[in-house]
Amino acid sequence: MAAAEAAVVSSSSLETDPAPETAETVAVAAAARTGCEARVVKAALATKLLSLSGVFAVHKPKGPTSAELLNRLKEKLLAEAGMPSPEWTKRKKQTLKIGHGGTLDSAARGVLVVGIGRGTKMLTSMLSGSKRYIAIGELGKATDTLDSTGKVTEEKPYDKITQEDIEGILQKFTGTIMQVPPLYSALKKDGQRLSTLMKRGEVVEAKPARPVTVYSISLQNFQPPFFTLDVECGGGFYIRSLVSDIGKELSSCANVLELTRTKQGPFTLEEHALPEDKWTIDDSLEHCSSLLPAELTLKKSKPEESNEQILSCEYMTLNETKGEDDVNKTF
Known part of the structure; x- marks a missing residue:
């Protein structure tokens, strides 16, 4: 009888005592909690992104095209928000439009x-x-692209x-003037950029001169053959085109050696221009709301059920002159 009771007690103990925790089970539980928390954080960032x-403005370095830089910005924002990710598939689609103006x-x-x-x-x-702009021109050389990247x-x-x-002729380039755009440009012929046609070796005629406006122009430095405007x-x-025309006006020729857009x-x-290490969702959100003039500030659009969305991107490139080109979209 005593042996039977002991067996019952032993059996009861086996059924009710919890299994002892091991380092492995603790680690698994911690990883599960961390993974859950990470998904919550990513969902919050995705909501912000949408x-x-x-x-807002970013700082473009030398090298990439404006479109390539926009891709880089998009990829950083997507990666930060963990989008798109497998758990977002087969759910409601939300499109995020992103584009740049003024190539x-x-x-x-x-x-x-x-x-x-x-x-x-x-x-x-x-x-x-x-x-x-701050432009450094080089006298004595003309190139096919009108800058240092082209052939002399x-x-x-x-x-x-x-x-x-130089200072004596700058007045001729102030106010409303007529200017012929470069052959290597984003202007289009039959739906294709002139620069693309030129690179293919096709014969391209220059666009006619058109009126443009120069509000101010000054010579900042002159160390022949270089001059800074x-x-x-x-x-x-x-x-x-301006630097090339200045060279011609001086009975010489010139091309752009360095160009920086400062405003x-x-x-x-x-x-205002965000360097690449500031290309984050929080920084973008802050600058979207704080750097616009009051009359241009937009109300934030509320995303629908952010946990039920998948992000796709639409690229829009707007040219410097309204109506100069159609808006380009890539999905």
Whole structure:
């Protein structure tokens, strides 16, 4: 009888006593909690990303095209939010629009204004204002692209050109002037960019001269053959054409060696352009809401059921002159 009771007690103990915790089970539980917390954080970031609606500026370095830089920005924002990810598939689709206004050449650096959400619709109207550039020109050499990336097509002497000569002709390039756009440009013929046609070796005729506006222009430095200009201009203006025309006016030739956009609309390079290490959802959200003039600030759009959305991206590239090109979209 005693043996039977002992067996019952032993059996009861086996049924009720919890299994002892091991380092492995603790680690598994901690990992599960961490994974759950990470998903919550990612969901919150995704909600923020989908709520972004406004305009902000980023700092474009030399090298990438404006479109390539926009891709890089998009990828960083997506990666931070963990989107798209497997758990988001087969759920309601939410499109995030992102685009830039006012293309910068790959060899140029400076302010690139980005629109996100409903902010993409603001780009054309906002960027019709003035732009400011610091350009370093090189006298004595002309290139097919009108900058240092092209092939040299002509060389002329420049040794007799003085600082006074340059300052004396700048007035001719102030106000409303007629300007012929470069052949290597984003302007289109039959739906294709002139620069693309030129690279294929096709014969391309120059676009006719058109009126553009220069609000101010000044010579900042002159160390032959190099000269530095500070230019404030309106939309559709090409600094490369300006430098080339200045060279011709001086009975020589010239091309752009360095180009920096220091201002576009209300955004300046020093105050507003986000460097790449600041391309985060929180920084973008802050700058969407705080850097716009009060009359241009957009209300945040509320995403629908953010936990039931998957992000796709629509790229929009708006040109410097309204109506100059159609809006380009890639999905």
